[in-house]
Amino acid sequence: MDTTAWIVIGAVFVLLTVGVAGVLLVRVLRARKLLADAGIPLRDKALLWAAxxxxxxxxxxxxxxxxxxxxxxxxxxxxxxHGAARAAGVGRHGERQVEARNLVP
Known part of the structure; x- marks a missing residue:
């Protein structure tokens, strides 16, 4: 392979990793709704903002x-x-999940 091919392969790799990092960063920022819930431990909130x-x-x-x-x-x-949110009973979009056993009188 010549130098041009290696440069193209490297550029494609860099663009893919930047794209994946960008998508994950957007997902992390969208997950901030879960931070408003008091049932999520401070450790998980701090890890999110540290990331x-x-x-x-x-x-x-x-x-x-x-x-x-x-x-x-x-x-x-x-x-x-997301693990802390599930443990706290918060759904994917920030709403509280109601357990079935709480609905039975």
Whole structure:
């Protein structure tokens, strides 16, 4: 392969990772509705905002053209937040879930 092909492959890889990081960042910001619920522990809220700050920060574990560390941190924050929301009984869109056993008199 010549140099041009390697440059194209590298550019495609960078664009894909930037795209994935961007999508995850948008999902994290949309999940902020869950932060308003008092049943979500402060640890999970702090992890979410730490992931956002880390993603936009110029200081990274890996150089900025490689967004794999940012993607991993965003995925960890989303997983943690959604797990805490499920444990608190909050649905995907911020509404409280009513348990079936509470409906029976």
């Amino acid at each position: 956002v700050i880390y993603t936009v920060s110029p200081v990274d574990l890996l150089p900025d053209p490689v967004y794999l560390d940012d993607i991993g941190f965003l995925l960890l924050a989303l997983r943690s937040l």
